Amino acid sequence: MAKKMLVAYYSWSNGNTEKIAEQLADACGADLERIETVEPYPEDYDQTVQQGQDEVNSGFQPEICLFEHDPADYDVIAVGTPTWWYTMAPAVSTFLAGADWAGKTVVPFMINGGWPGSVIDDMFDAAGDAAEGPSLEVRFDSTGGSRQETPQHEIDQWVSSVKCLL
Template structure:
């Protein structure tokens, strides 16, 4: 039986908070996406840089993930929403790795509107099934989505 894999990017720690909940409830391996050149400066500086990067569909170089994706048939893909889509590091992952035949389960953290994040994942995750996405809302670092909602989603996995 193939295992589940969590692949995620987290800048402020909100998406990592969800990864910690998942690892306590599921038998999963975990890969954190890391950019070669970390974001720096104030939060506002990074927000402005993120807007430019998402607008231009920029793909920052990411560190190797260090695992063989062939060992997994289901990938839980975590990303914060950056300007109504996924973080640029996730774009790099989706473009760089072959996810054909995989089931992709997005968990999206955001402070407002999810935008086109799930549709954008579907458009880049060619030949894979994207389903059971969950939108997890935060107000700053306070999670607004209830644990009962998250647990109900986990039970479906």
């Protein structure tokens, strides 16, 4: 019996995380869910950077909107995040903390501008009871833009390894 897969991701500014999430979901025939905070972040980049740093430093987990798809209905859940202060975005921390990971496989992927920090390890830790699937780190230009620096073939190889889980 084929396993069901959900790709959940958080993306704030350039849509880089969304781009990778869409590639994975399309290739795997997975459902796609964007993680949204109930209280939106400021539109101003510098204000969001400051708020994000404060939230990461304090361990704050913002309330997130309900999903259209129930993660409990899936066997494999890919989770994507941009890097915020060397770890996952607070909204992703909320999502990981609020899900029951027993019997699931988590497939973390993260986007960074050259400072990956401990994102992948933090995501695996937060999904405690989950089996660990293949992870991916994708680097985009360090100016906060949308120029992908990780070669596409590395992403394609990762996608293929994730498809093997299904």
